[in-house]
Amino acid sequence: MSLATRRVPRTSMHGWGASGGLLFKVLPLNLPYPVRTGVPERINMKILVTGGAGYIGSHTVLELLNAGHEVVVMDNLSNSSETSLQRVAELAGRAPEFHNVDLLDLAGMKELFVSTQPDAVIHFAGLKAVGESAEKPLWYYQTNVAGTLNLIYAMEEANCRSIVFSSSATVYGEPESMPLVEKLNMDAQSCYGRTKEHIEDMLVDLAASDDRWNIALLRYFNPVGAHESGRIGEDPSGIPNNLVPFIAQVAVGRREHLNVFGNDYPTVDGTGVRDYIHVVDLADGHLKAVDYITEHGGLHTWNLGTGNGYSVLEVLHAFEKACGKELPYKIVARRPGDVAVSYADPSSALADLGWSASRDIDTMVRDHWNWQKNNPNGYEEQ
C-alpha cells in the first residue's frame, strides 16, 4: 500500500503542548499577532483539507484550528513544503495531522478516509497555472478532474458527503456584465478554467442525483496577502504569474522591474482591474461555507471577493507605500487571455453565510510585504 502517513512531529513544535486548559490560552509572548496554545474549548468537526500545505490551504488550516476544528491535511507537496504546516502549528498551538498522499492514488485516498473518518472535506489540491495548463492539458484534466473524481469515490465509500470546492472567478470568462454574479453562464477561456468548470458540473450532477451530498462551490477572485504574523504566505515556484507575488519579488530585489500588461484598457488608468481579496478573509469564507452546508445541505455557489476593483498601477502604488520605496515598472503588450475588468458581486455570500471581506487593499499588500521581506526565498532556507 502506497499510503504514507506521518504526523507533523509534535516534538518539532517547541513548546506547544497537547495538554492545556479548557480554553485556548494566549502565550505570554509579546507578539503582535495571535498565537495560541493548549486545546480548544470544543472540537467542532474533523475536516480533511486537501492541498492544505499550499498557499490558501495553509491559511485555512490555521483558521480551522483556531476555530476548534480537528484538521487532517493531505498533500503530495508537489507545490508546497511541510514547513508551512510546521509554522501553522506554531501559530495555532497544535498541529494538523499530515498525510502525504496523491489525489491520483485512489487506493491511498480510500485508505486515508478509512483511517481518518473526516466529517467534511475542503478541497484545494490541484494545479493552477494558466499557461502551463495550455502546454500540458492532459496533466491538468487528470490531476484536477480525475483527482477530484477519486476524492469523491473515496468520500462516498466512507460516507463523508460534505465538500467545499476551490473554484475560481476564471470560470466566468469574458464577462457578460459587471459585477460578476453567480447565475452568469460559465465560459472559461483557458484549459485550467475549463477543469474548474468540469468539476463544478460534476458536483452539480452529483448533488442532483443524491440529496445526501452537501456541496459548496467557492469562486475565488484574486487571493493575495498573508497571515499578519508573516510566518506563512504565498511561495510561488519559478517566475510568479500573478501580479502581487511578482511585485513582492521586485520589492525584495529578486526581479528588476514589473511588466505591466497593457495600459490601453477602458479603465481608470488603462491597466487591468481586479478584485483582490486577503487570503485570511478567503480562509474565513471556507469556515462559514463548511458550517453552512453541513447545517443546511444542498449545493451552493458563492463568489468570494470584496466587490471592489483595483488597477495594476493602483496595486503597485499601494505596495510602494507598504514597502517605502519606488518600484520600477515598464508598460508592455497586453497578456493574451486577460480581461479588462473583473470584480465580484459578493452579496450572496453575505446573505447566506454572513460573510464579507474585511481587509482592505493596504492591509493586503502590507501583509504580503511583511511575509516577503521576512522570507525573501519563501520557505526555502535563507
Ligand code: NAD
Ligand atoms: P497551491 O499550489 O499553493 O496549493 C495547492 C496544493 O495542492 C499544493 O500544496 C500542492 O502540493 C497540492 N497538490 C497539487 N497536486 C496534488 C495532487 N495530485 N495530490 C495531492 N496534492 C496535490 O495553490 P493555492 O493558490 O493555494 O490554490 C488552492 C486552490 O485554489 C487550487 O485548486 C486553485 O486552483 C484554487 N484557486 C487559486 C487561486 C489563486 O489565485 N491562488 C484563485 C482561484 C482558485
Ligand code: UD1
Ligand atoms: C490569473 C489567471 C486566472 C486565475 C487568477 C488568480 C490568467 C490569464 N488568468 O488571473 O485564471 O484564476 O490569476 O490566480 O493568467 N499583471 C501585470 N503584470 C504581471 C502580472 C499581472 O500587469 O506580471 C496584470 C494582469 O494583466 C491583470 C492583473 O495584473 O490585469 C492581475 O493579474 P493576475 O494576478 O495574473 O490575475 P488574473 O489576470 O485575474
